[in-house]
Amino acid sequence: MTCTTALITVTSHVTLPIQPQLSRRLQRTPPSPPPAHSRHHASGYAPNGGYAQVQYKRNLPARGFKPVYYMIGMHMIMAYGFYKYFHGAREQRELAREKMWSRLHITPLLQAEEDRDQVRRHFADQARANELLGSDAKVYNSDRFVRPTFAYTPASVTQ
Numbered sequence: 001m002t003c004t005t006a007l008i009t010v011t012s013h014v015t016l017p018i019q020p021q022l023s024r025r026l027q028r029t030p031p032s033p034p035p036a037h038s039r040h041h042a043s044g045y046a047p048n049g050g051y052a053q054v055q056y057k058r059n060l061p062a063r064g065f066k067p068v069y070y071m072i073g074m075h076m077i078m079a080y081g082f083y084k085y086f087h088g089a090r091e092q093r094e095l096a097r098e099k100m101w102s103r104l105h106i107t108p109l110l111q112a113e114e115d116r117d118q119v120r121r122h123f124a125d126q127a128r129a130n131e132l133l134g135s136d137a138k139v140y141n142s143d144r145f146v147r148p149t150f151a152y153t154p155a156s157v158t159q
Contacts (some may be wrong), residue, residue, distance in 0.1 A: 118147065
């Protein structure tokens with residue numbers, strides 16, 4: 001929409017004509033670009049094809065691996081550590097369970113060995129008491145068996 005003249009109302013009953021450039025600025029339309037056939041550029045416009053690239057970085061090769069490879073390596077090391085930890089924890093649990101069951105299964109054997117030792121000591125003590133006292137003297141006023149407690153003393157004392 002182009003207009004050659006525009007009217008501005010200054011007051012309610014006075015109207016003044018204005019120039020087309022001022023009318024365009026009031027309408028806020030961007031200015032038209034220069035014609036495409038011109039080789040040199042006007043002030044304020046980029047040349048055809050744009051400006052040349054500005055080199056602002058040095059041409060140095062990247063140092064080390066890419067960060068993705070470091071992340072992959074870190075995750076692989078952590079996965080190996082978790083693998084070893086969980087297998088070690090499983091082995092420890094299995095060993096603890098085996099130890100508990102072996103103690104449960106060996107308890108009767110240990111109890112029988114202790115009972116044989118107690119019987120041997122009891123008969124040896126009765127033989128010693130019969131030798132010293134001459135008869136079977138009862139220490140307790142009962143017919144029940146009382147497990148004796150022994151205090152071990154060395155056979156020969158050296159000074």
